[in-house]
Amino acid sequence: MDSRPRPPAQRGAARAAWLFLLPVLVGFGLFYLYPAARGLWWSFTDYSLLAEPEFTGTQNYAELVGDAQFWNALKVTALYVVLNIGSQTLLALVLAALMHRLTRSVMVRAMLLVPWLVPNVTVGLLWLWLLDADLGFVNHLISSLGGESTAYFASPTWALPTVALVNTWAYTGYTALLLYAGMLQTPGYLYESAAIDGAGETRTFFTVTLPLLRPVLALVLVTSMIGSFQIFDTVAVTTEGGPVNVTKVIYFYIYQKAFHQFEMGYAAAAGVALVAILGALVYVQLRLLKASSSDLG
């Protein structure tokens, strides 16, 4: 190929490439690279948006290590992620398997996808209303079954699980469709031979479907976990971090530091910590992903 005289278009390729890339490079430079560098710089400064940033060395980081609120935010986020991803993945897996074996209906899939298409703010408002202690439908339902009406978002015990389950509601359908798409890649003959061998549905799921889904499942877990870590909207609408900080997740903590207390430098340092944590998480998960390539090869 290279020994042939290059056509004129090939020679101009490099110049053409830069022209094609120009808008994206401008956008990337201005709104990704520059702010990333700036955020990193801020994390070493005292900065309130009003005066110029003032270099303070590693003071923000030192404070962060001793900041009980910061550790609380991490703990809350971790708990949230476990509750949310745990319930969501399990439910989605069951739903995907059921769809896979029962129906190819686009209508069913479309309905399951609706909550994912709706803004999180709407989801938050909707559940705030459904779970309203006086008039909410869910509480009506619970009282009519003899239970006690509870202000779930205002309860220190229930607030975090409630937020986690609300987002499980919002994202299970989407996750199920991703897993379902993965299941469709499993060759049909495996099911036929499983049926010939007399394996029941449950057995087939655990010996055929699940092992072959592993790489897809791992990838879906990585992406949904990254998303879950960044929960903000639902908390901002329903609990605003309360009651007594039980739902103050890391995103909300950073947001408050930056835009309520105007401690931009400190917020940036917490942001750097978040980048590091997510990076480590992704690294570990990708390692596990590599170790678990599909049995189909």
Place this chain on the structure above:
Amino acid sequence: MTLRRFLHKHPGRLAAWAFLGIAIVATVFPFYWMIRTALTPAGDLYTDSTGLWPDHPTLINFSRVLGFLDVAEAQAAGGSGARIDFIRYLMNSVIYSTLVAAVQTFCCAMAGYALARLRFRGRDLMFTVIVGALMVPPIFTLLPNFALVKNLGLLNTMAGLAAPTLLMTPFAVFFLRQFFLSIPAAVEEAAVIDGAGRWMIFWRVVLPMTRGPLITIAMTTAVWSWKDFLWPLLVGPKEQTRTLTAALGIFLQQSPNTRPDWTGLMAASTLSIVPVLLLLVFFGRRLIDSLNFTGIK
């Protein structure tokens, strides 16, 4: 075989369908309840909050959140007296989502094409850096981006609102590059021999061939922008740029804590899902099929 005999013979299938049915009801019912509440007169809420259909269905909640009533009339119908004008917020959201989806898809298609198809020095490094940005949580770049937009005097302008996502997101570049990689090189080579320039090849040959993925990424981007909450809330809270999600958040805050304006809030929430439902009705199959490759690979 009658239904009865079928169910008798396959109790497992019955349970499976039941589970799927419950999942669908649990997914869709909250939206039904949202609309049911929106159709209830505010004054009736305390006496009429359990039935499946309101005793006196009305559209007044929609007309007041859309700003069709004057303040006194709106207040009489349950409003808090604060000015709300959802027709405007709806328009702002539509403009924001459409603008970002159209421009971003086009710019990222150009870049994706160059990164997949044109040879130049530093190409692979550039691609790695752009994909690496996927790992950076948005809040980290959000703080400096806010400062940048503020310093440029672009707060509460459509330009400031759209700026960070207008030209690119790393995901869109990544996604489209993968697609351009899969186009057979022979097609382009034929065009090159015909003497067509790079731009003509891209415009006349490559773009038409990737219509599917282009529509997919444009729709995904539109949905993301539509759902976006924190950025529009920070950058464009004023009337002229307030998006629907930001407006919902502000509406909730203006609503009295002790007695939120649920009928108004649910009417406004309903508005936030209408365009998304339209998208599902018109592009449902494409949107659902797209999950086969957006989430995986």
